[in-house]
Amino acid sequence: HNDTEILMHNISKSINELSKEKNNSPDPVSVFGELHEQLDGAYNIGMINAEGKVMAVRDPLGFRPMCYGMTDEKVLFASESVALQLCDVNSIRPLRPGEILINENSETRVERFAKSPRKAHCMFEWVYFANVGSVLDEKSVYLARTNLGKAMARLEPLKPDKDFVVVPVPDSSRPFADAYAYELGLPVREGLVRNRCVGRTFIEGNDRANKIRYKFTVLKEILKDKKVLVVDDSIVRGTTCKKLVEFIRDKGHAKEVHLRISCPPILAPCFYGIDMSTIRELIAPQHFSEMGEDISDEACARIADEVGADSLVYQKLENIPKAIGIPKCDLCMACLTGEYPTEWGCRLYEKAKENHKNGVQARTHEC
Numbered sequence: 001h002n003d004t005e006i007l008m009h010n011i012s013k014s015i016n017e018l019s020k021e022k023n024n025s026p027d028p029v030s031v032f033g034e035l036h037e038q039l040d041g042a043y044n045i046g047m048i049n050a051e052g053k054v055m056a057v058r059d060p061l062g063f064r065p066m067c068y069g070m071t072d073e074k075v076l077f078a079s080e081s082v083a084l085q086l087c088d089v090n091s092i093r094p095l096r097p098g099e100i101l102i103n104e105n106s107e108t109r110v111e112r113f114a115k116s117p118r119k120a121h122c123m124f125e126w127v128y129f130a131n132v133g134s135v136l137d138e139k140s141v142y143l144a145r146t147n148l149g150k151a152m153a154r155l156e157p158l159k160p161d162k163d164f165v166v167v168p169v170p171d172s173s174r175p176f177a178d179a180y181a182y183e184l185g186l187p188v189r190e191g192l193v194r195n196r197c198v199g200r201t202f203i204e205g206n207d208r209a210n211k212i213r214y215k216f217t218v219l220k221e222i223l224k225d226k227k228v229l230v231v232d233d234s235i236v237r238g239t240t241c242k243k244l245v246e247f248i249r250d251k252g253h254a255k256e257v258h259l260r261i262s263c264p265p266i267l268a269p270c271f272y273g274i275d276m277s278t279i280r281e282l283i284a285p286q287h288f289s290e291m292g293e294d295i296s297d298e299a300c301a302r303i304a305d306e307v308g309a310d311s312l313v314y315q316k317l318e319n320i321p322k323a324i325g326i327p328k329c330d331l332c333m334a335c336l337t338g339e340y341p342t343e344w345g346c347r348l349y350e351k352a353k354e355n356h357k358n359g360v361q362a363r364t365h366e367c
Helices: 003-022 028-038 081-085 124-129 141-155 174-184 208-215 239-250 297-307 319-324 343-358
Strands: 044-048 054-058 067-070 075-078 092-094 099-104 107-112 164-168 192-194 216-218 227-232 256-261 311-314
Touching (some): 067 081, 075 081, 124 141, 124 319, 174 227, 216 239, 239 256
Parallel strands (some): 164 227, 256 311
Antiparallel strands (some): 044 054, 099 107
16 A cells, blocks of 8 residues: 555544534644554655645654745745755754644744654664755754764774775765775775666665666776775665675776775664565675674674675764764664664564564565
């Protein structure tokens, strides 16, 4: 089923029930105040009703970002601040978890429809998903990624010399690579050029391996006979990573390929809107299963061997909240720690572990 359609049916049901109780059209605050009790997980809603009211709604945990701004002529809202900046909105504010924005008869108000006892901002927004120019919940994506690069430089086990070169995987890894290389005094080179006609292979679930072949051009002039430190935001399934290492060796003629990953290993599925819903599809759990702990050197060596790299270093768990500037208790890091912030997230994770143990290959929510 389409989740938008399910939400529409539930919104309609809440409106009908409240209309019968009050004998008039209910206020949107009341509608979503009732509706949120029935929902578990991540949702941002933008809608206009038959009366012409324009609304923006953010779930009480604030999994996904949402912001808004106003000019003399209009009110705009979006998931990322860069979209509003392009529309000449100067004052951009985050819509807080559990808040609803309502625009009616040229007047705009923001009210709370649900309490927000805790927050669960998805850490992956800062690591990978968001545009590097965005500010999410008053925290810069660019600064978060540069902070992760500085933290990775402090973890570097090698003693890089003049034969080393840092190569970011375009595009989200560039700030991470710049900061990492600067701290180590190494050059950053565009050894991989992205084909703009190919989408993000992490998001696109089908035919991923074939898309990867056309996603990057490897520049042999940059990589030949070099010890390449490949900097990427994450390793999820290992498909992209393995192909990249292969390309850099075979087509770039690199002497060595070392992977530096700005996100800790992804050990658990996401049930909050991202297409990684089984343990089986993730590479890290095949080699390491100690949830809530930093991955061991031995496990890193096994993963490096599987993807064909000379070495692999992941980010430390503690560095994620530090880099973003948000306490760990206000972030969703379930894919890293197995600690889900909602009841049904916990239930689905138990089901995912059961499926993995029994060799069930279907997506967890389909079982």
